[in-house]
Amino acid sequence: MNELLKELAEKLGISTSFTYGCGTIKTSVVGDDVLRFFIESLGYGAKNDEEIRKSLERLEKRRWQKAAESVYVMTVDEQGFDLVLSEDEAKGEIEVSYAPEGNGDFSCLAVNFSEQERREEGHTAYVRLAAALQDRLAPGYYDVKIKTSRGEYKTLLAIAPKECYGLDTKGKGKLFGFAIQLYSLKSRRNWGVGDFTDLESMVDILANSGGDVIGLNPLNVLLHDCPESASPYASTSRLFLNPIYIDVEKVPFYEECDKDGQAIWFAKEKENIDYTAIYNAKIKALRNIFARLKANEGTDYYKEFEAFKAADTGELHRLAVFQTISEEKSKVCNQASKDWEDALSSSLGSGVEKFAAEHLYEIDFFKFLQFEADRQLKMVERKIKERNLALGLYRDLPVGVSKDSAEVWGDKYLYMQGSGAGAPPDNYFPTGQKWMLGAFNPFELKERCYKPFIRILRANMRYAGAVRIDHVMGLSRLYLIPDDGNEGTYLAYNVKDMFNILALESYLNKCVVVGECIGNVADGFKEMLAERNIYSLGVLWVERKDDNGTLKTPSEYERKYFASVGTHDMPPLKAWWYGTEIGIMKDLGLFTDEEAQGGYRWREHERRLLLQALDSEGVWPEDRWRKSDYLYGDGYPEGIEEAVHAYMSKTNSEVFMLQPEDIFQSMKVQNLPGTDIDKYPNWRSRLPVDIEDMESSEAYQRNIRAVKKWR
Structure with missing residues (x-):
């Protein structure tokens, strides 16, 4: 090299x-x-x-070109920054003043200066001064002015607590809740995909059972012109919500509109979620509602909509313009935004303003979708407060966005050009994974005072008691791959700044942070998360003692875990027992016959280990004590879900998340990593039971009883 x-x-x-x-x-x-x-x-x-x-x-x-950086990020116990001044300036008087960001009411700030470095540039000597704050500032953002003999410089201080916001159990001890994929919820009233009213129902069910947290898949808006691009981890904007989750029948003026019940019935009858049919039916109905809204401008509902738009700082408008262009382009041909003509290829394009002026009604409609989605999610939050859930919603923030997204289109220079985020080689994917997600340019992000990152955090902490940062190590580094290549490498971010910003936003929004770090993790990274009071995932299938695969005992789980049996990328318990995903991978040609046989043999070994672990903890239900070793082919052990849930409830972990797929013995894998829709129906599986029947089902009652015995 x-x-x-x-x-x-x-x-x-x-x-x-x-x-x-x-x-x-x-x-x-x-x-x-x-x-x-x-x-x-x-x-x-x-x-x-x-x-x-x-x-x-x-x-x-x-390093010597600017007197002050655009932003300095620090913790409450290390308050200080550096300045680069000419030697003459450094010898003169330096006045520093500050104000809470956007406040404008500046006060003097006591600072001690000390010389750190010196550099000659031509005939001028420059010095780097360390500025130590004598007045301790509370966590927050502060505008700072520095006056010298030669002028005035401005910067922003972001002062973070040492730790993220702590979990308040409200005296309830160890908590439990549901980890749900919102789209997968079945109810007799929804339109074929779970919606915000279903989420309210789940809040009631959970509260009735003594639970306190509902984990969700990312709720972010996806591509409007391609409903089948359904991965919640490849959104078009992490700032806004997916309108497919709107309960159309709850929107004002719905009763005045024509209904298309037949189309909805056909969509609901399909085995897998038909995103195109359902999304189009909802959009059609919402357009009719929007027309009624525009004809009733004197209503309180209309005034709320206008207030929502007035609060926009530009991001909502850019999303709406992007979606309108996408819709217009899809009428002619399905073009990704990267293929649009130069005049429209980014928000800075020469034709964007003219296009927007000619499509005001459509742009307003897309803003309306965000208004109503936000209004309905706010109703869920209100229900959570009414039912006194200790934690409430536990939202999920994806690591990146689609490269053909509104986020990238709206601010293209903020993102790395010509490459996308992926995953390095591992045991499952020896050539790595090419996700092609947009990734921040770390230098541009800092120049913008991290504000794009801050906006994303705030949007996903809204209405939430906790947020899961997908691939949290992506805050320190991301594996990037060139668009036209297969080999990549890691690009580092300022890990100290990123985690300080995360801690500050957690504190300001009173939101617990959970970091997903399953897979390749740098040495010491999990310890760093713990020091920051960032919870990790404690997944049964991952928490092993040794290379033999021995499962950790409940007492060996960390306290700061959100524990669970599996994740959305893993098969539900019954499917795991039978090795369902191994057979699927073999049928798709992703496993050879030899690899599949090896997988089945290892799964048989894992089943034995699981049974031994359950036996050793004495967690089998008294009326369903296991009757055999259940070798492969011998059937599924009666009561094993209860035993596994009791086992996980016994862990030290402060939070345990149950998956309804495990309770109701689903055999469908929600997402099969490494596959697309042409190979497997990812993100399209519904739960096998209607919400209306959950609480009364024996399976539900027995599993909740098993959990509450230990929590």
């Missing part, structure tokens, strides 16, 4: 090598071409040694 190239890459936060794998750890050395690609993506030349030297010199000069 070219040593100069390596030096430049490392200074820019681009990994020149990385390790991967479980059990057998492998090291991958990143090729020079990949390094050059990412160096150039960050705006630095690297074609030859001369360009690299100039880039290194430019990087060093950059």
Whole structure:
């Protein structure tokens, strides 16, 4: 490897090598071409040694070009920042004043200065001063002005608590709740996909059972013109909600509109969720409602809508414009936003303003969808408060967005160009995974004072008691792959800044943070999460003692876990028992016959380990004590769901999340990683029972009883 190239890459936060794998750890050395690609993506030349030297010199000069950074992020016990001033300025008087962000009422700030570094640039000497705050500021954001003999400089201070917001159990001890995929909920009144009214019903069911938290899949808006792109982890904007979750019949003016009950009935009768039919039926009905709304401008509902629009700082408008363009383009051909003509290819395009002026009604309609989705989710929050749930909604924030998203279209220079986020090689995917999700440019993100990241956190903490950060290690580094390549590498973010911002927003929004870090995790990362009071996932199938696969005992689970049996990427308990996903992978050609047989043999071994663990903890229901070893093919043990849920309820973990799929013996895998809709119906499986029948079912009652014995 070219040593100069390596030096430049490392200074820019681009990994020149990385390790991967479980059990057998492998090291991958990143090729020079990949390094050059990412160096150039960050705006630095690297074609030859001369360009690299100039880039290194430019990087060093950059440290001395600005008197103050755009933002300084710190904790309450390390308050200070640095300044770069000419020697003459540094010798003169320096006045520092501050005000809460946006307040404008500045006060003097006592600061001690000390020289840290010195640099000669031409005939001018510059010094770097460390500015230590003598007045301790409370957590928050502060505008800061620095006056010197040569002028005034401005910056922003973000002062974070040392830890994220703590879990308040309200004296209830260890908590439990449901981890649900909202789209999968069945009810006799919904239109074929779970909606916010179903979510309210689940709040009542949970509260009646003594539970306190409802975990959700990401609720973010997806592509309007392609309803079948249903992965909740590839949204078009993490700032807004998916209108498919609107209960249309709860919207004012619905009763005045024509109904299309037949289309809804056909969609509900299908085995898997028909997103196109359901979404189109809802949009058609909501358009009719919107027309009634526009004809009734004097109503309170209309005034609420206008107030919602007035609060927009630009993001809502950009989303609505993007969706309107997408809809217009889909009438001619299905074009991704990257293929739109230059005039419309980004929010800065020369034709965007004219297009918006010609489509005001349509743009307003898409804003209306967000208004109503927000209104209905707010109703869910109101129900949670009425039922006194200790934690309430536990939302999920995806690691990235689709590259053809409104987020990327609306702010293209904020994101890495020509590459997307993915996953490095591992035991399951030896060539890695090419998700092609948009990823922040770390330098541009900091230049913007992290405000795009802050807005995303706030949007997903809204109405929530907890938020799960998908692939939380992505706040420290992301594995990126060039669009036209297969080999990638990690790009680093300022991990200290990112986690301080996360802690500050957690504190300000009173929202517990959970970090998903299953898979490749850097050494010491989980310990760092614990120090920050960030909960981790404690998944039964992942929490093992040794290479033999021995399950950890309940007493060995960490207290700061959100424990669960599985995740949406794993088969439900009954499907796991039979190795359903192994057979699917074999049928799809993703496993060879030999790999599948190996998988079945290991699953048989795992079943024995599970039975041994359940026996040792004495968690089988008294009237369903297991009667055999249940070798493969011998059937499914009666009462095993209760035993497993009792086992997990016994853990030290402060929160245990049950999956309805386990309670009701679903055989369907919600998501099969590494597959698309052409191979497997990901994100399209419904629960096998209607919400109206849940509480009265024997399976539900027995499982809740097993949980409450230990929680």
